[in-house]
Every structure is written in C-alpha cells, then in structure tokens.
Amino acid sequence: MTDLLLLATLLDGPKHGYALKKRAGLITGQRDLHNNIVYPLLKRFVREGWVGRRKAAGQRGQTRAVYSLTAAGKRALLGRLETFSEKDAASAEAFHLRVALFGILGKDARLRILRDRDLYLSAREARLETLQEKIRMSGWPSEVVRCLRANAGQERQWIRSLMRKAAHDSRAS
Secondary structure (H helix, E strand, O other): HHHHHHHHOOOOOOOHHHHHHHHOOOOOOOOOOOOOHHHHHHHHHHHHHHEEEEEEEOOOOEEEEEEEOHHHHHHHHHHHHHOHHHHOOOOHHHHHHHHHHHHHHHHHHHHHHHHHHHHHHHHHHHHHHHHHHHOOOOOHHHHHHHHHHHHHHHHHHHHHHHHHHHHHHOOOO
C-alpha cells in the first residue's frame, strides 16, 4: 500500500525524498513515512523504470535527488490500483486510497471497486448481525458490535452515492 501511495504522490510532479515522505504522511494522517521505507521503495521504482531520478540543487547548497513518475510508472500505478483483491476490499485504507485516486481510473474500474467493497461490507454486516443474535451479547461487547454494524451501514450508503456519481461520470473506462 505504501508503494501505491508513493507513486500516487508523484502524480502531480517531481519531488525529493523528504517531500515525498512528508506528503505521504499528510495524506494518510500519519507521521512522515520512515526513511527505511521510502528510500528502498524509490530505489526499486528507479530500477523498475517507474520513477526517474535526477540531481538538483537544494536550498542550502546541498545536492538533492528529485524523483518523477515516468509513463511506465503511471501505467504500473494504474494497473495496481485497478487490481482490487478480496484482501484490498477488506482494507479500509486500500479502498480509501483507490477512491481518492478515482480521477485517474476509468468508470468500469471505479464501479467494480465500489461493488467489491460493498460486497465485503454486506458480508461483514451479516456476520456481525449473526454474532449479535447468536451470542446475545450485552454490555461493552454489544456496543462494539453495534458500532461496527453502524459503520458498515454508513459506508455502504456512501458507496451507493459514489456508485451513482461514478455511473453518471462521462469519463470512459
């Protein structure tokens, strides 16, 4: 997931590694990504031809590496975003990243991703309902299950609104 996030961060133009790790942290609402994650990924991306690397002067006279997304990198990013596995459907982070990048995905891919996440949430709601009914929970465990069911229901409503928007989007897939 971090690899997709880093590649996506380069969509709006070249950046140096420090800016990439800061931006990725802002996007996820987390701390900056650690150097031990960012730089090995960037090295791999350069080796794969997905990212270009050039030297540029820094603000304090130092030399910095600036990274930019190549056409092959954009194709790789699109392909990886369009691949939405069962594991991805179960991950809120993987789903949210794809929704945030729907602007670069085609209509068919958007609708498929939304349907797959909705199917996952539907099954989750059913499991939680069964859990509530069979175990007859009370107290704090019941509160947690009730909250999880409500969250799944609210996200499914949001997905339905996104499906309507995606279905009427004129951008072809």
